[in-house]
Amino acid sequence: MISRRHFLQAGMAASALLGPSSLGQFSALAATQALSQNQLLDFDAFGNVTLVHITDIHAQAMPVFFREPSINIGVGAVDGLPPHITGEDFLKSFGIEAGSPAAYALTSVDFTALAKTYGRMGGLDRVATVVNSIRADRDSNMLLLDGGDTWQGSYVSNQTNGQDMVDIMNVLKPDAMTAHWEFTYGEDRVAEIVESLPFPLLGSNIFDKEWDEPAYEHTKFFERGGVKIAVIGQAFPYLPIANPGWMFPSLSFGIRETVLQQNVDAARADGAELVVLLSHNGFDVDRKLASRVTGIDVILTAHTHDALPEPVQIGQTLLLASGSNGKFVSRLDLDVREGQVKGFKYRLIPIFSDVLEADETMAAKIVETRAPFEGELSRVVGKTQSLLYRRGNFNGTFDDLICDALLEEREADIALSPGFRWGPSLLPGQDITVEDIHNGTAMSYPAAYRSEMDGKLIKDILEDVADNLFNPDPYYQQGGDMVRVGGMGYTIDIDKPIGSRISGMTVLKTGEAVDPSSTYIVSGWASVNEGTEGPAIWDVVENYLAREETVDIQENRSVILRRG
Amino acid sequence: MELTRRKALMLGAGVTALAFMPFTPASAAVEDAIAEFTGGADAGEGDITLITPEIAENGNTVPVSVDAPGAVSIAIFAAGNPNPDVVTFNFGPLAASHSASTRMRLAGTQDVIAIAKMPDGSFIRAANQVKVTIGGCGG
Numbered sequence: 057m058i059s060r061r062h063f064l065q066a067g068m069a070a071s072a073l074l075g076p077s078s079l080g081q082f083s084a085l086a087a088t089q090a091l092s093q094n095q096l097l098d099f100d101a102f103g104n105v106t107l108v109h110i111t112d113i114h115a116q117a118m119p120v121f122f123r124e125p126s127i128n129i130g131v132g133a134v135d136g137l138p139p140h141i142t143g144e145d146f147l148k149s150f151g152i153e154a155g156s157p158a159a160y161a162l163t164s165v166d167f168t169a170l171a172k173t174y175g176r177m178g179g180l181d182r183v184a185t186v187v188n189s190i191r192a193d194r195d196s197n198m199l200l201l202d203g204g205d206t207w208q209g210s211y212v213s214n215q216t217n218g219q220d221m222v223d224i225m226n227v228l229k230p231d232a233m234t235a236h237w238e239f240t241y242g243e244d245r246v247a248e249i250v251e252s253l254p255f256p257l258l259g260s261n262i263f264d265k266e267w268d269e270p271a272y273e274h275t276k277f278f279e280r281g282g283v284k285i286a287v288i289g290q291a292f293p294y295l296p297i298a299n300p301g302w303m304f305p306s307l308s309f310g311i312r313e314t315v316l317q318q319n320v321d322a323a324r325a326d327g328a329e330l331v332v333l334l335s336h337n338g339f340d341v342d343r344k345l346a347s348r349v350t351g352i353d354v355i356l357t358a359h360t361h362d363a364l365p366e367p368v369q370i371g372q373t374l375l376l377a378s379g380s381n382g383k384f385v386s387r388l389d390l391d392v393r394e395g396q397v398k399g400f401k402y403r404l405i406p407i408f409s410d411v412l413e414a415d416e417t418m419a420a421k422i423v424e425t426r427a428p429f430e431g432e433l434s435r436v437v438g439k440t441q442s443l444l445y446r447r448g449n450f451n452g453t454f455d456d457l458i459c460d461a462l463l464e465e466r467e468a469d470i471a472l473s474p475g476f477r478w479g480p481s482l483l484p485g486q487d488i489t490v491e492d493i494h495n496g497t498a499m500s501y502p503a504a505y506r507s508e509m510d511g512k513l514i515k516d517i518l519e520d521v522a523d524n525l526f527n528p529d530p531y532y533q534q535g536g537d538m539v540r541v542g543g544m545g546y547t548i549d550i551d552k553p554i555g556s557r558i559s560g561m562t563v564l565k566t567g568e569a570v571d572p573s574s575t576y577i578v579s580g581w582a583s584v585n586e587g588t589e590g591p592a593i594w595d596v597v598e599n600y601l602a603r604e605e606t607v608d609i610q611e612n613r614s615v616i617l618r619r620g
Numbered sequence: 621m622e623l624t625r626r627k628a629l630m631l632g633a634g635v636t637a638l639a640f641m642p643f644t645p646a647s648a649a650v651e652d653a654i655a656e657f658t659g660g661a662d663a664g665e666g667d668i669t670l671i672t673p674e675i676a677e678n679g680n681t682v683p684v685s686v687d688a689p690g691a692v693s694i695a696i697f698a699a700g701n702p703n704p705d706v707v708t709f710n711f712g713p714l715a716a717s718h719s720a721s722t723r724m725r726l727a728g729t730q731d732v733i734a735i736a737k738m739p740d741g742s743f744i745r746a747a748n749q750v751k752v753t754i755g756g757c758g759g
Contacts, residue, residue: 268683268721296677297753308683310673520754531674532751554643554729 091157093412097189102401103391104281105330106194108187111203111358112380112478114237115213115221116495117422119176119409120480122381124363125448126164129550130340132528139339139362139377150365161383161406162363168443171483175410178382180224181422182407184415186385187228197281202233203358203378204291204336207249208240209478211494212429217241220425222249227421232256232276236292236299236336236359240500243304258289258334260319265308274319283330283392286323288352290316290335292359294534298524300501302586311341311531313349320351329395332356339377340530346370353397354388361447361477365404374400381480383407433491438601440488441608445481446496449525451540451612454479454496458593459542460609461600462579466506466590469563470514470544472580475521475537488601490594497581497594504581504590512572515558518546523554544570545614564614644700644728653705654735657695658743663735666744668694670734676726679752685721688736688744694720695737699747700730728752 130140141149143165152158160170161177191198206225207218218241225233232255238246250257250272260274278285293311295304316333323331333352335342338359346355347370355375363379367388374397378386384404391399426433446452451459455473462471479496482488509517517539524535538548547560561570570576581593601607654663668688676682684706686694695708709720718736726732733747 294675297675301677308677310675310677314669314671517754523751524753527751532749534675534753 099403101194102389104197105283105390105392106198107388108190108200109356109376109378109386111378112205112361113382114205114209114478116178116381117180117224119179120381121171121176122383123164123167123445123481127449129449131526134340138364168483178407179409180382181414181419182409182412183382183385184228184418185412186405199278200230201334201356202230203356204235205237208237210498211433211491212426214498217245224421227418230255232258232287234258234289234291234334234336239295239304240299243307259291260288260316261309261312262291263308265306271307275323284327285330286328287332287334288319290333290337292336298535300584317349324351330392342375343370344530346373367402435490436487437598438488439606440482440486442484446479447477449537450615453609455540456609456612457607458597461597463543465596465600466579468579469576470578471542473540474582475539477536493594493597502592503588504593504596505583505588506579508575509578510573510575511570518558519554522557526550547616549618551620644730646699650697650699650704653697661743663743663745668736668744668746670746670748672732672748672750675751675753679726681723682726683723686734687719689718691718691736692739693737695735697733698726699733701727726750726752
């Protein structure tokens with residue numbers, strides 16, 4: 057661990073006033089900033105409204121290591137645009153010095169070394185310190201908005217059906233939230249929690265399936281700094297497709313652009329001077345939406361877990377990308393006059409857990425939620441010699457561990473593991489605890505199935521998932537990253553149409569091509585179908601680790617990428 | 621394709637039965653069906669709004685709604701279905717609105733086309749692609 061003064065020249069403060077934000081403005085500011093608690097909290101208030109955004113916490117109440125993606129391909133119109141910039145290109149685009157805290161927080165470059173230098177990020181007790189500090193300064197001007205994917209993703213949240221995160225967030229006091237994984241606790245559980253919340257769960261696109269009528273509140277009006285603000289919620293549009301629809305059988309989602317435009321127009325007609333979309337669409341969907349739906353001033357993006365040090369401006373709409381897993385809090389100060397945004401000032405505040413003090417009230421709440429499970433959480437199951445991470449378009453090493461476990465424990469030829477974006481990282485030499493396994497697997501449909509599939513079906517699945525990620529029209533992208541594959545290699549031509557992206561499928565243990573008409577034993581988890589049978593994935597991984605004791609997983613080289 | 625129970629579980633009955641079609645191209649049948657409705661006249665652009673989900677939540681029951689102010693009748697076609705003509709709505713002269721909605725079954729990813737006949741005998745059209753997907757792996 058390093059002392060606080062080593063964080064010199066590290067802050068992430070970006071501001072752009074009156075006009076389009078451009079890449080590079082960030083650099084000059086970053087270079088003059090120092091990093092201490094005061095400097096992380098430093099922000100000269102601007103204008104009359106402060107929006108604070110946190111999203112995709114995935115139940116990570118404690119500080120974590122979370123490696124940002126080294127590969128995050130944009131297709132079609134967004135090829136090469138933020139957030140589809142990674143690694144060295146990201147550093148160059150935003151003028152970030154290699155090896156700096158900003159480089160560590162925002163990219164995968166030298167991740168292991170920098171993680172040892174700068175320590176874990178996040179921790180909701182540290183987040184509370186930041187939020188409380190902003191609130192102390194701007195209480196009557198401020199809204200705290202939670203972008204969803206808050207209640208799912210840890211051992212404790214799984215054990216309590218999300219209650220731990222509900223209790224924790226109630227200490228943080230958001231003004232509104234929207235949702236995605238929340239619904240995987242079942243629609244009744246969500247309704248029960250929402251009933252208990254002192255703030256609304258908003259979803260302009262959550263409809264009753266039978267009558268096609270709004271099922272949740274879509275807009276909440278607030279008065280802050282003398283400005284009438286409309287916050288409109290937008291839940292993840294493809295919940296019944298990407299997650300098990302049978303868990304929320306009476307609900308329908310979708311982008312519902314027309315409905316959203318009506319709700320924006322209605323908010324304006326009701327006197328809203330500032331319209332904010334609290335969205336879980338994903339960045340590319342929001343980018344397209346901003347070019348088509350008029351009257352939205354700010355979109356607080358989520359779902360795709362992107363962290364950008366500057367807003368992206370599309371027409372008159374500002375898009376913020378506030379990261380995931382509690383690593384960042386976004387603060388956007390706005391000068392709103394005569395129903396218009398006259399200027400803004402933005403800072404993506406990195407939550408360096410070794411720099412920020414923990415808020416005592418929140419720290420006590422987190423301890424309380426974990427106390428009943430502390431023995432199990434800290435139980436060591438194995439050890440890793442290599443960096444384990446998930447985030448990225450293709451296999452991460454954490455997924456390779458899961459695939460290895462599926463191949464071994466379920467005696468399969470081929471393993472499939474979903475391309476989730478959640479799941480923190482583990483550094484080389486770290487013990488792997490029950491908590492760590494659950495941080496990468498905790499969810500409500502964990503059955504590890506074992507089934508026979510012919511080669512054609514396996515290809516069809518890969519083609520389908522690839523199109524859900526690489527369709528050039530973001531409105532047709534429904535999912536997470538590419539399905540992770542164990543025991544099989546393949547080539548993917550990203551820019552080809554569905555049906556012709558995947559080729560060269562090879563069974564790794566024999567070196568033979570996958571035959572469309574031959575049958576293979578396939579094991580996977582997180583099937584969206586009701587009645588899927590098999591042991592929970594965390595038990596499969598634990599059993600594997602208990603036998604292996606130590607794992608050392610090198611970068612997966614069995615997927616070959618082609619562009620153009 | 622012979623389906624084991626496991627396969628059905630993996631894929632969901634509705635989609636499995638389709639045996640996965642990446643994109644179901646417009647058949648000659650849809651051209652015939654449209655020609656029958658328009659009498660062979662060209663359909664141009666105009667004030668017609670067709671609302672469909674970008675990705676179907678369930679290919680067996682896909683909501684569709686259409687609005688064409690002033691239309692005499694509106695027909696909806698599923699270009700990739702074996703029977704492409706889904707429905708025709710007729711509006712009387714006293715109709716206050718010229719919109720309608722229903723649900724349809726789609727045999728895979730395809731274009732959905734709406735054509736409205738206007739009082740002057742001209743035709744206008746709108747089309748959307750609706751994707752039918754295996755799903756899963758979202759997050």
